[in-house]
Amino acid sequence: MANKAATCQEIKEKVCEDRISVLPDALLVQILLLLPIKEAVATSILSKPWSCIWTLMPKLVCKDTKHTNSKSFWWFFEQSLQLHKSPILEHLEVKLGSRCPADVDVGKLILKAVERNIRLLDFNLKWSAKPISLPKTLYTCKTLKKLILSNKILIELPFEAFLPSLIKLELFNVAYKDEGSLIRLLSSCPVLKTLIVVREKNDNVIKFSVKVPSLNSLVYINNNDDDGVCGCGCSSSSGSLIIDSPQLKYLRVNDFSEDGCSIESMSPNLTMARVDVGSPPNENFLTYLSSVKFLHMTWIDETEVFCSCVNYSQLIECMLRPCRAEYWVESVMLLLDNSPNLKVLMIDTKGIGESDDLRRWSYVPECLSSQLEILEWKKYGGTRDEKQLLEYILASSKCLKRAGISMRYSKDCNDKMKKKLRKELKSMPRASVSSELLFPAKFKWRSSVAQHCLFDLF
Helix, strand or coil: CHHHHHHHHHHHHHHHHHHHHCCCHHHHHHHHCCCCHHHHHHHHHCCHHHCCHHHHCCEEEEECCCCCCHHHHHHHHHHHHHHCCCCCCCEEEEEECCCCCCCCCHHHHHHHHHHCCCCEEEEEECCCCCCEECCHHHHHCCCCCEEEEEECEEECCCCCCCCCCCCEEEEECCEECCHHHHHHHHHCCCCCCEEEEEECCCCCCCEEEECCCCCCEEEEEECCCCCCECCCCCECCCCEEEEEECCCCEEEEEECCCCCEEEEEECCCCCEEEEEECCCCCHHHHHHHCCCCEEEEEECCCHHHHHHCCCCCCCCEEEEEECCCCCHHHHHHHHHHCCCCCCEEEEECCCCCCCCCCCCCCCCCHHHHHCCCEEEEEEECCCHHHHHHHHHHHHHCCCCCEEEEEECCCCCCCHHHHHHHHHHHHCCCCCCCCCEEECCCCCCCCCHHHHCHHHHCC
16 A cells, blocks of 8 residues: 555656656746746756756846845856856846945946847946946947946947947936047947937036937937926926937937027928927927927927927827916917817816916917817816816817816815816817717826827836
């Protein structure tokens, strides 16, 4: 009986062992990719078939959190990379926190990644030491397709670089040795399609020049925590942006610095743009905006320049975020008058004040009489300016299908006052009797311009 029980146990163990050992290595690798790196390496002790599987993983993600011992973490990761055997490292993501030792040989890690024919490198360094330069071999890597560099990284290229396969480049709060290093980096990417840049003060660049003939998408965020912010929370800083990219189709600019941005050459086929600026860009910039179909604008000063000097003949969807009370209603009307094909209009009046002027309009823009189908209004507060503009749009939009209005209530607004405000909105005359008037509890933009990946990044 005892022998029979022992035999059954052996059969069970053999079946379990066979189920693991017969799995193809490719499947085992996919299983390990679902685990944190430490747990993946720990599977090497499970059985002989597992002993070297983790070394074939094409993706390694190592994040130094506040709960880890930085020295032991770095030693573990360095050893793991030494033992890694995959001929191609598809994805390497490394995040080193503020407790990372200053004597860590970061360059060695980068060299190993390049040796493994790295395709995607995401390197985030937040240690307390000064920014460091990365090895030259990184900037001549032939296999690299996506590069993300963040924080304590110094872009230093006194030499000619060449990244023949790089399609996407993301630079978050890095520093530059000089403007020449930035120019050499961008000029080394002959097939670059997407560039994302987030700047902070003192990055050693005054004129941020983007001269990339192949570029399709550009996101440029100029941040500075030390200077003031406008009423909508937009920050201001120094430094200007110069764009020379004739193939550009998608553009996002967030720059409330005094210098602003200018365009030397850009595609006349710019399709989508988000422009959050404190002052109008140069004349070329405004000219190229005339081709956009989807536009998102946040403005502070001289808004009539945006709205009156550009003929938005292709514009289909537009989102507007005025930050100051003065002249914002007139600016919206000017834009409507210059957008004959506008079908979707979104307005966000969070934090907007009220001006002293009482307005009356004797004309109806073409888009309201024949095109506008959707109106979305976020943070409507019922001020005189808001009420006048909303009444005018509803009474003039003959093709309107839906109007969604998210309310902005004051702190002392009770339920009775809220009902009164909604009743007032419902009683406003509408040119389109079939249109719906909605009051969503949780407001979410439904348009293409609001949902595009470029605009949801930050």
